Amino acid sequence: MESRARVLIDCKDAKGLVYQISKVFYDRNLNIDSNREFVDKENGRFFMRTVVSGKFDPDELDAALKEVAPTDAHIRVVTPKEKKIVILATKESHALGDILIRNAAGELGASIECVIANHETLRDLVERFDIPFIHISAEGMEREEHEAKVMAEIDSHTFDYIVLAKYMRILTPAFVSSYAEKIINIHHSFLPAFIGANPYKQAYERGVKIIGATAHFVTDDLDEGPIIAQDVIPVNHRFDWKDMQRAGRDVEKTVLSRALDLVLHDRVFINGNKTIVF
C-alpha cells in the first residue's frame, strides 16, 4: 500500500549527505514529493525535510537513514497522524478563539486535549466547542505550588505540544525544562523590542509607528527562545495603548496560528536559539 512520510534529518554537516540520503530513497523506489535542505555553515549543521511517498516500512527507512547519516543525527520519519496539543490560557479569548474555530473547521490538523486556565473567564467559550476546560486558580498560592498543579494536569494527558495562548503567568525554569522544545508562546510584541510586561504600553510610550507579535518556542524565560514567526501592523499617533492592544490582537492570533500550523506540519527545526522554517 502506498503511503507518505515526512523525513526530518538534523545532523552535523558532511560531504555527500544529499547523495547518501537520496540514495536511500532511490533504493526503495520512493518518490520525493518535496525536499528542502539548509546548511548552517556557521555551526556546521545540516537540516533536511523531505516528503516521500511509495511503499515503505517507516522503521526500516529510519534504520537505513541512520546508517548513512553522521552518528549525531536526529532523524524522524513522521507518518501523518493528528498531533495532540494542550492549551494554557488566562482571560483573553482572541488567540484561543482562533485556534478553536480552526479546530472546529478541521483546519488545525491537531486534536486539542484540553484548555487549562488560571481564571474561569474562558470556560464558556471552550465548552461551547466540547473541549475540556480545567480551571486551576493561582489565588493565594506560591508560583511553584500552582505550577505543580498545572503540570500534574498536563502530565495526565498525552500531547505533542503545549500552546500558551496568551497565558499571562511567568513560568519557572523547572516548568520550561520539563517540556523542552514543546512549549509555543505568543508574545505581544515584535521581539526583542519590548521584552517584559505590557509591551503595548511600552510601544505607546516609545511612539513607534509599527507594532507586532512573535511566536516562539519557550526556553529559559517567556520572552526568549527560538522565534518561529513574526508579523507587524502600522499604528500612528492617534492610537493610545489600548488601541494598540486592540489592533495587536489580530496580529497575535494570526502569528500564533501560523506558527502552530508550521510546527504541526513538522516544518520547524530548532537550531540553537533560532529556527529553520521549511
Add this chain to the structure above:
Amino acid sequence: MESRARVLIDCKDAKGLVYQISKVFYDRNLNIDSNREFVDKENGRFFMRTVVSGKFDPDELDAALKEVAPTDAHIRVVTPKEKKIVILATKESHALGDILIRNAAGELGASIECVIANHETLRDLVERFDIPFIHISAEGMEREEHEAKVMAEIDSHTFDYIVLAKYMRILTPAFVSSYAEKIINIHHSFLPAFIGANPYKQAYERGVKIIGATAHFVTDDLDEGPIIAQDVIPVNHRFDWKDMQRAGRDVEKTVLSRALDLVLHDRVFINGNKTIVF
C-alpha cells in the same frame, strides 16, 4: 494675488480652538484646502495643520492666530519655498544615493547645500550631481575636535535640517543640542530593538524573522528620539547577517526618504518623545 500657506499650530488644548482658528480663516475669506487636528489627551496638547489658500498677508494671519490661541502656542505660517538640507554621511551610498536621485528628479522639494563625510568614499558619487562634497577626516582626532570642524562647516551654511544618511559617528550631546529638532537620522533596525552597534548582526544572532529601519529625530543619543517613520521586510534562516544588511538597505533608504518627505512638507510635529504625522 492668490497664495497658499501651511498653518501649523501646536498649543495647550482648550475648548473652542477649532472654532476660534477657523473663524480667523473665515473672516479673511480663506479656503481650507485640507485640515487635520489631533488632541493628545494624556498631555493636554492640541495640534493642527491646515492648508489655506486665498489672499492674505502671512504676518497678519500669524498675528491674528496668536490672538486667539493660548499664550504658549507655537504657530507657523509656512509659505511654500524650498527648504535647505545639509547631509552627513560616511561610506555607504544607498541612503544618500536615493536622496541625490530624488533631488536630481526634482522630487525632493529641498535644496542640498552640501554633503559632509568623514571618509572620501562618496566624493565621486556626490560630485556627479554637482553638489559640494566636504571631507572632514576624524583620523587621529578626539571626537570633540572632529565635531567642532563639522559644526563649523555646517554653520557656514543656511539650512533647515541636517540629515544623517548613514553617518556612522556617535554625536556628542553638545552637537545634538546645538541643532535641536533639526537632525534626522536613519537607524538600521526596527527601534527599539537592536539599539547600538551592528543591529543586523544582533538581529541575525537573535534569529528574527523580520528586520526593519527607523527614521527619527535625534535627541540625546543616536538611537532615541521621536520616531518619524518605520518599515520592515521579512527575512528567514537562509539570511546571514550580511544578507540581512543587504536586504535592509532598501528599507533604510525608503524609510529615510519617506521621513524626509514628511518633514520637508511640514507634516511632522514633535510631541515630547513622539511625533504627530499628518
Add this chain to the structure above:
Amino acid sequence: MESRARVLIDCKDAKGLVYQISKVFYDRNLNIDSNREFVDKENGRFFMRTVVSGKFDPDELDAALKEVAPTDAHIRVVTPKEKKIVILATKESHALGDILIRNAAGELGASIECVIANHETLRDLVERFDIPFIHISAEGMEREEHEAKVMAEIDSHTFDYIVLAKYMRILTPAFVSSYAEKIINIHHSFLPAFIGANPYKQAYERGVKIIGATAHFVTDDLDEGPIIAQDVIPVNHRFDWKDMQRAGRDVEKTVLSRALDLVLHDRVFINGNKTIVF
C-alpha cells in the same frame, strides 16, 4: 448629564463649513474629542466626522447643524448604541467564526440578530454561540424564489447592516437595491484583480506573488462597489491554488472584521464608488 455623540456630515463643499459647524459646537459648550475632515475636490464634496461630548439634546444639535449646512447635507448625530447585523453565509466558517468569536468577547460592538445560510454546514458552529441559525436551501429553486425567502427572513429582523461572510450566491439587482449601502461583502481577491469565480484558481494560474482580499459595500454586483478595506499576503511557486485559498482565509477574515469594525464605529462614508475612511 454628560453624553457623547458621533456627528457625521456629508455635503456639498462650501467656504466656512468648518467654522460654521465648529461654531454650533462652541455655542453649546461641547468638547471636540476628535475631528476629521476631507474635501473631495474633484466632486466638490465635504465630509466631516466629529466626536463631541458635553450636555446636549441630539435632536436640537441635529437641527442646529442643518441650519448652517448646505441644503443637500446628510447629517447624522449618532449616540452610542449597539448596532444590529444580519449575517449571510454558505459553508465556509473562517470569516463567520472570526465574527462570532469577537462577538463572544464583546469586541464586535454589534448584536448579531441571526445567521442565514443556504446550507446546513454552519448550524453547529452558530448555535454553539446561541445565535439563531436559519437554513434557507436554494435547492431546486429559481434565484428569485430563493432570494424572496431570504429577504422575508431578513426583513423580519431589525438591522443596520447585512454582512456577507463568504455568502457564495450571486445577488440580484433587486436584492441589492433593497438594501442600498447596507450590504458588506468580503471578496477573496485583491479587487479589481480576479473578478468572478474562484479567484484563487485565477491567481494561481496567473502566477502572482501576492494574494489579497477586499471588503466592500455591495452595489450592482458582487465584485464592484465601494472598497472599505484590503490587505495582502505573499505567496510563491510552492503554493498550489488550494494552498493560496488556505493562506487567503486569514486575510479574508482579518479584512472583513476590520471593515466591519470601521463601519460599526461610523468611520466610513460612501462617496460615489469610493469610501472615505476616517
Add this chain to the structure above:
Amino acid sequence: MESRARVLIDCKDAKGLVYQISKVFYDRNLNIDSNREFVDKENGRFFMRTVVSGKFDPDELDAALKEVAPTDAHIRVVTPKEKKIVILATKESHALGDILIRNAAGELGASIECVIANHETLRDLVERFDIPFIHISAEGMEREEHEAKVMAEIDSHTFDYIVLAKYMRILTPAFVSSYAEKIINIHHSFLPAFIGANPYKQAYERGVKIIGATAHFVTDDLDEGPIIAQDVIPVNHRFDWKDMQRAGRDVEKTVLSRALDLVLHDRVFINGNKTIVF
C-alpha cells in the same frame, strides 16, 4: 584551484533525479553550498538550483549532468561572472536612477552596457555615471521603424538581459520574440489589476486601498508574461492619482531592483507563464 558554480536544471520530472544529480556532485567530490528543488506536479516539471564548490571543469560537469538528466533537460553550469544589461527608458528617472546608484555602489552585480531612451530627458543623469546614453526619438516614425533602430542599437551590444526601466512604448510581437526570456519590465500596478494605460488613474477611480507594482518577463505584450516580483503599499482617500503615482514610484523601483537582483543571480526559472524563484 577551488571554484564555485551555480548549477541550474530544468527538466521533465522523473524518479531518482535528486539522487542521480547529487551522485554527479558526489563523484566529483564537490561541496553543495546550497540546494533548492521544486517539482511542478501539475505539469510534471523538475527544477533544481545548486551552488557547488570544489575543483571541477564546468564543461565536464555539464556533460556529466546531461548524461543523467532526461533528454529534454535544460542544464546550465554558470560560473560567476558579471552579467551585462541594456536598459530602455523614457523620461522617468526613479527606476533607472535606483539601478544606476546600485551599480555605482557595486551592488548590482552586472555591467550596464548602455541606456537607450526615446527622449533626451535622462541623458544628464545617465552620463553623470559615465554610462553611454543613446537617444532614439520616435518622433514622426511608425512604431516598426523606431523599433528597428532600437533593435539595431541593442544588437550592437553583448548583453544577457534588456531591462525596461519605465520604458513607456508598446513593443511589437516581433521585438518581444527577438529577445525571448530576456526582457524584464516593471509595470506600475499590482498585475493583473489595471492592465493598460495609466494604472494609477484607474486605481484612483476604482477607489482601491492598496496599490502595487509588478516586475515580469515580457512575452506577448507589455502587461502579461511571467511575474518575478510584486509588492504593494497602502493608500487612502486623501490620495489623488498623482499622489498614488508618487507613492507608487518607491514600490516600482524596489520591485524592479529586487527582480533584477534575482534574475542576475540566476534565481529565477521561467515555467510557462509563471516563475520559480529560488
